[in-house]
Amino acid sequence: MNYQPINFIEKFSLFQEQWKPKVIAELNNYQFKIAKIKGDFIWHSHSDTDEAFIVIRGKLRIDFRDGAVIIDQGEMFIVPKGVEHKPYAEKEVQLMLIEPEGVKNTGDEAANKITAENNIWI
């Protein structure tokens, strides 16, 4: 068998669009998704799952109603389920999300123009 690793830099080189997570791997019913983001997202929460953020390049801020966390490259953070949060990136950030398959990027908010399509593999 020809086994191949998944290389983050190579995967990020395959797309330029922001705020559109791409699936790169599946672990049981969980997905590893990478995304490029810049600017402000919307406030949202995921009522039934935690969400892992791993920053591969850049510096991500996640705002909460009662504070914020700065996640630099080489760092991660778990947003607990049900907690309202809003990602923000002054400059473009390359990050990886880990969450169950089927989770919407806009969480429990009604689908709108920034809701990304799910299950887009790259």
Added chain:
Amino acid sequence: MNYQPINFIEKFSLFQEQWKPKVIAELNNYQFKIAKIKGDFIWHSHSDTDEAFIVIRGKLRIDFRDGAVIIDQGEMFIVPKGVEHKPYAEKEVQLMLIEPEGVKNTGDEAANKITAENNIWI
């Protein structure tokens, strides 16, 4: 609230022992574990779960019965459930594992001297 990211380099600086995964984060019932490894592990498999390997530093080889994969830093690989595998590191590798809590490092093999204690947080 005072929110803090989890920094991989800082976490790896807190221990030296090899082959003893330490939990650094939990996502629902999944755990993120970091480990330092060097040399050969044993052949084993996990009959009920996939296992994610992310290499933070160094170069990891995972042998399979019908091949092998080299995972360099900045790369990841998912070992599918039920697949026999044997990690190997010529020089020390710093890696992160993601898998459901309670998974033994030696998989379905009977517990032995290299079976690590679970749920050791760092």
